[in-house]
Amino acid sequence: MNAVTFQNVSKRFKGAGRSALENVSFTVEEGEFVTVLGPSGCGKTTLLKLINRLYEPDSGQILLFGEDTQGVDLVKVRRGIGYVIQQIGLFPHWTVAENVATVPKLLKWDRDRIRARTDELLRLVGLEPEEYKNRYPSQLSGGQQQRVGLARALAVDPKIMLMDEPFGALDSITRGKLQQELLALHRETGKTFLFVTHDIEEAFLLGGRVLILDGGKIAQFDTPEAIIRRPAEGFVRSLVESAREKGRFWEAYL
Amino acid sequence: MIGQIGEYFRTSLDRWTGMLTAHVAVSLLALVIAAAIAVPAGVLCVRHERLKKPLTGLFGALRVVPSLAILLLMLPVLGTGTAPAAVALVLLAVPPILMNTVAGLESVPESVLETAAAMGMEEGQIWRKARLPLALPLVLTGLKTAAVEIVASATLAAKIGAGGLGELIFTGIGLFRTDLLLIGGGSVAMLSLLTGLLFDLLDKLLLRYKTA
Ligand SMILES: Nc1ncnc2c1ncn2[C@@H]1O[C@H](COP(=O)(O)OP(=O)(O)O)[C@@H](O)[C@H]1O
Ligand SMILES: [Mg+2]
Numbered sequence: 001m002n003a004v005t006f007q008n009v010s011k012r013f014k015g016a017g018r019s020a021l022e023n024v025s026f027t028v029e030e031g032e033f034v035t036v037l038g039p040s041g042c043g044k045t046t047l048l049k050l051i052n053r054l055y056e057p058d059s060g061q062i063l064l065f066g067e068d069t070q071g072v073d074l075v076k077v078r079r080g081i082g083y084v085i086q087q088i089g090l091f092p093h094w095t096v097a098e099n100v101a102t103v104p105k106l107l108k109w110d111r112d113r114i115r116a117r118t119d120e121l122l123r124l125v126g127l128e129p130e131e132y133k134n135r136y137p138s139q140l141s142g143g144q145q146q147r148v149g150l151a152r153a154l155a156v157d158p159k160i161m162l163m164d165e166p167f168g169a170l171d172s173i174t175r176g177k178l179q180q181e182l183l184a185l186h187r188e189t190g191k192t193f194l195f196v197t198h199d200i201e202e203a204f205l206l207g208g209r210v211l212i213l214d215g216g217k218i219a220q221f222d223t224p225e226a227i228i229r230r231p232a233e234g235f236v237r238s239l240v241e242s243a244r245e246k247g248r249f250w251e252a253y254l
Numbered sequence: 255m256i257g258q259i260g261e262y263f264r265t266s267l268d269r270w271t272g273m274l275t276a277h278v279a280v281s282l283l284a285l286v287i288a289a290a291i292a293v294p295a296g297v298l299c300v301r302h303e304r305l306k307k308p309l310t311g312l313f314g315a316l317r318v319v320p321s322l323a324i325l326l327l328m329l330p331v332l333g334t335g336t337a338p339a340a341v342a343l344v345l346l347a348v349p350p351i352l353m354n355t356v357a358g359l360e361s362v363p364e365s366v367l368e369t370a371a372a373m374g375m376e377e378g379q380i381w382r383k384a385r386l387p388l389a390l391p392l393v394l395t396g397l398k399t400a401a402v403e404i405v406a407s408a409t410l411a412a413k414i415g416a417g418g419l420g421e422l423i424f425t426g427i428g429l430f431r432t433d434l435l436l437i438g439g440g441s442v443a444m445l446s447l448l449t450g451l452l453f454d455l456l457d458k459l460l461l462r463y464k465t466a
Pocket of ligand 2: 045
């Protein structure tokens with residue numbers, strides 16, 4: 001089953017000189033971990049937001065688990081998608097537990113079920129419920145806040161997770177730890193992950209396949225090994241080359 | 255002097271309490287009406303960008319007219335008493351509440367609104383659960399500024415027969431009675447201070463997440 005299908009999708013913002021996405025087509029299979037890689041402004045965020053309809057396409061079709069997203073109720077589409085962004089966007093006036101329970105509360109789950117689910121989720125993302133659930137977001141480190149963001153997005157067990165540079169603002173040690181935990185989470189849950197990053201190492205480490213965007217078009221979409229062995233001419237080749245340069249820089253000190 | 259002041263409170267405590275009550279009553283009335291106008295107007299400004307300039311401009315312009323002038327201009331329309339005084343005070347109080355409401359609503363981070371929408375919250379839910387509560391600290395700041403200004407300006411309301419502590423001050427001026435001036439002025443000052451403190455307390459109680 002395909003989790004996500006883009007068919008000739010284009011999007012141009014009002015007043016913009018060129019399209020943010022131009023005639024983009026691809027499919028992501030259920031259970032895949034796909035990373036979306038590209039420089040700032042290449043259309044990564046636009047691509048994600050078209051899936052949960054924070055943006056609407058100008059043309060083309062987007063299917064989610066075989067269903068045209070345009071044909072389904074907006075709220076229903078979004079409840080089935082976990083969304084995590086770099087700025088996290090926790091409600092600052094709610095405790096950790098209340099934040100995690102946002103969607104269960106909207107769905108009017110009963111109190112015991114919400115409490116049990118909140119504890120379960122906090123443990124899943126590595127936060128001891130007793131210690132953290134009554135804190136406010138301002139009382140957490142950036143990494144802990146993003147763990148809560150992740151727990152909140154997982155609350156009603158969405159089949160697909162959209163993540164927009166979720167670790168982009170974290171220090172490299174915290175980031176490395178969260179990357180490993182995210183991989184484990186993906187293995188355990190079997191959910192479909194779409195993960196946006198501008199960091200090539202992160203994209204190649206996490207992604208089973210990497211979708212490389214350049215100026216609103218797909219430059220290459222393949223496994224990390226295939227991309228490294230046979231990079232597409234032009235943009236991808238220079239991207240891989242620059243990563244090699246960086247590797248050589250570190251090797252000089254080994 | 256202290257003796258005179260003591261004497262005043264021994265003989266005229268009831269009168270003083272009456273003036274104090276009238277002062278608080280007209281102030282509270284003006285604050286409630288101003289808030290009932292300014293907070294919804296602020297929400298409108300943020301929801302409809304087109305309305306922002308005209309609305310804030312209108313109330314900003316009205317604010318420039320001195321309260322005393324407004325009080326006197328109201329005389330032929332509303333006559334004397336509490337009503338014209340309240341109107342003048344409302345006009346004075348709307349701008350700070352309006353500006354702060356707009357600023358508060360606009361200060362809510364885009365990321366909070368975006369993830370709220372992405373979780374399937376509807377527009378109304380986003381406003382009720384996130385946008386309005388998160389604007390509250392600045393709304394309270396606006397209410398505090400407005401309340402303190404109202405309490406001070408309500409002194410002038412005595413000029414058009416609305417009563418309040420201003421009576422004491424104007425009587426003091428008329429009779430060259432420094433003791434009455436001191437009691438009147440001191441009472442207004444205390445009331446202003448108390449109003450400010452009350453809002454600080456409210457802020458602490460309602461917005462524990464900021465200091466937690
Ligand atoms: N809301 C918007 N309004 C207008 N232009 C936008 C908007 N969002 C993105 N863009 C433009 O679309 C292009 C792609 O942006 P984006 O998808 O955010 O890129 P990325 O996430 O890869 O950095 C950029 O040129 C950007 O300026
Ligand atoms: Mg982006």
